[in-house]
Amino acid sequence: xxxxxxxxxxxxxxxxxxxxxxxxxxxxxxxxxxxxxxxxxxxxxxxxxxxxxxxxxxxxxxxxxxxxxxxxxxxxxxxxxxxxxxxxxxxxxxxxxxxxxxxxxxxxxxxxxxxxxxxxxxxxxxxxxxxxxxxxxxxxxxxxxxxxxxxxxxxxxxxxxxxxxxxxxxxxxxxxxxxxxxxxxxxxxxxxxxxxxxxxxxxxxxxxxxxxxxxxxxxxxxxxxxxxxxxxxxxxxxxxxxxxxxxxxxxxxxxxxxxxxxxxxxxxxxxxxxxxxxxxxxxxxxxxxxxxxxxxxxxxxxxxxxxxxxxxxxxxxxxxxxxxxxxxxxxxxxxxxxxxxxxxxxxxxxxxxxxxxxxxxxxxxxxxxxxxxxxxxxxxxxx
Numbered sequence: 233x234x235x236x237x238x239x240x241x242x243x244x245x246x247x248x249x250x251x252x253x254x255x256x257x258x259x260x261x262x263x264x265x266x267x268x269x270x271x272x273x274x275x276x277x278x279x280x281x282x283x284x285x286x287x288x289x290x291x292x293x294x295x296x297x298x299x300x301x302x303x304x305x306x307x308x309x310x311x312x313x314x315x316x317x318x319x320x321x322x323x324x325x326x327x328x329x330x331x332x333x334x335x336x337x338x339x340x341x342x343x344x345x346x347x348x349x350x351x352x353x354x355x356x357x358x359x360x361x362x363x364x365x366x367x368x369x370x371x372x373x374x375x376x377x378x379x380x381x382x383x384x385x386x387x388x389x390x391x392x393x394x395x396x397x398x399x400x401x402x403x404x405x406x407x408x409x410x411x412x413x414x415x416x417x418x419x420x421x422x423x424x425x426x427x428x429x430x431x432x433x434x435x436x437x438x439x440x441x442x443x444x445x446x447x448x449x450x451x452x453x454x455x456x457x458x459x460x461x462x463x464x465x466x467x468x469x470x471x472x473x474x475x476x477x478x479x480x481x482x483x484x485x486x487x488x489x490x491x492x493x494x495x496x497x498x499x500x501x502x503x504x505x506x507x508x509x510x511x512x513x514x515x516x517x518x519x520x521x522x523x524x525x526x527x528x529x530x531x532x533x534x535x536x537x538x539x540x541x542x543x544x545x546x547x548x549x550x551x552x553x554x555x556x557x558x559x560x561x562x563x564x565x566x567x568x569x570x571x572x573x574x575x576x577x578x579x580x581x582x583x584x585x586x587x588x589x590x591x592x593x594x595x596x597x598x599x600x601x602x603x604x605x606x607x608x609x610x611x612x613x614x615x
Contacts, residue, residue, distance in 0.1 A: 259402035285343035304328030522551020540603035572605035
């Protein structure tokens with residue numbers, strides 16, 4: 233498989249560089265595409281497509297991650313609000329996805345642009361074979377001049393394999409296709425240092441986790457139709473930035489200005505090299521089944537990012553998990569240090585705690601003479 237780029241960060245380092253990007257992932261939320269009554273807004277969708285088509289016809293490879301399938305399915309099913317139960321959400325997505333794609337197909341075709349539907353679940357981006365298939369399909373669509381329109385496959389996704397919102401899906405797709413930048417569009421024009429109604433002011437740039445920690449970020453969207461608010465957009469932008477892909481958070485109304493490199497929204501500068509998609513999933517999306525508690529020496533070793541976790545450094549555990557499950561790795565005070573995929577179940581581990589690897593092999597058998605969490609299956613979240 234020939235990949236488009238190396239593991240180096242994106243060459244786009246500031247918002248003014250966006251017009252030079254060759255491949256961009258744009259995400260639009262439900263609130264930007266629907267009316268207050270819950271139906272699709274053809275005017276809003278057409279306006280967005282006009283802006284994106286102009287970028288596409290200028291030679292930029294564009295991937296659109298679009299919410300709105302469930303919202304589009306509400307009216308045909310005589311539902312007055314987004315359903316809470318998974319089965320009805322799946323039904324609404326099944327009805328609405330076709331309607332959403334029909335609108336996009338019609339709107340883009342007016343500009344001579346062909347679109348293609350790509351529906352993904354989390355499994356598609358964390359399992360090697362599905363990941364390769366998704367990578368190949370998206371790259372072939374782009375090579376053919378098609379705009380892939382990506383959405384979570386809500387019709388079949390269950391609670392265990394959901395991304396949770398399309399903001400995080402967009403960050404993973406940007407990583408998958410090695411995009412130069414990620415643009416997250418919603419009904420809010422930027423990240424603010426406090427709620428705008430309380431006098432908060434726009435934050436133009438975020439270059440570190442320290443700067444981000446000083447902000448008072450809200451958690452809900454404006455129209456109530458989507459699943460993600462500003463907090464999820466910030467998390468998605470941070471995911472991308474930590475994987476070497478700069479991100480811009482702004483409003484759909486600012487889409488044209490944002491893609492032209494104008495001073496709008498909030499820019500998340502890329503930092504660090506590109507991570508594997510599996511490690512991004514483990515750091516931000518994996519559902520953990522338990523917790524391993526470490527002694528100070530093991531905390532230091534794990535936090536270095538170059539050492540596997542051995543049984544000798546574990547002082548306790550919580551939860552019920554099987555080998556291969558994701559677990560949290562904490563210090564004695566409960567501070568999160570890392571997440572990882574454990575090699576032993578919660579039933580096997582108690583007899584192993586505090587014992588050296590050689591001792592485990594001698595007393596319990598060769599199958600216990602290995603790390604509890606291998607460094608290749610471990611991501612540090614606190615340095």
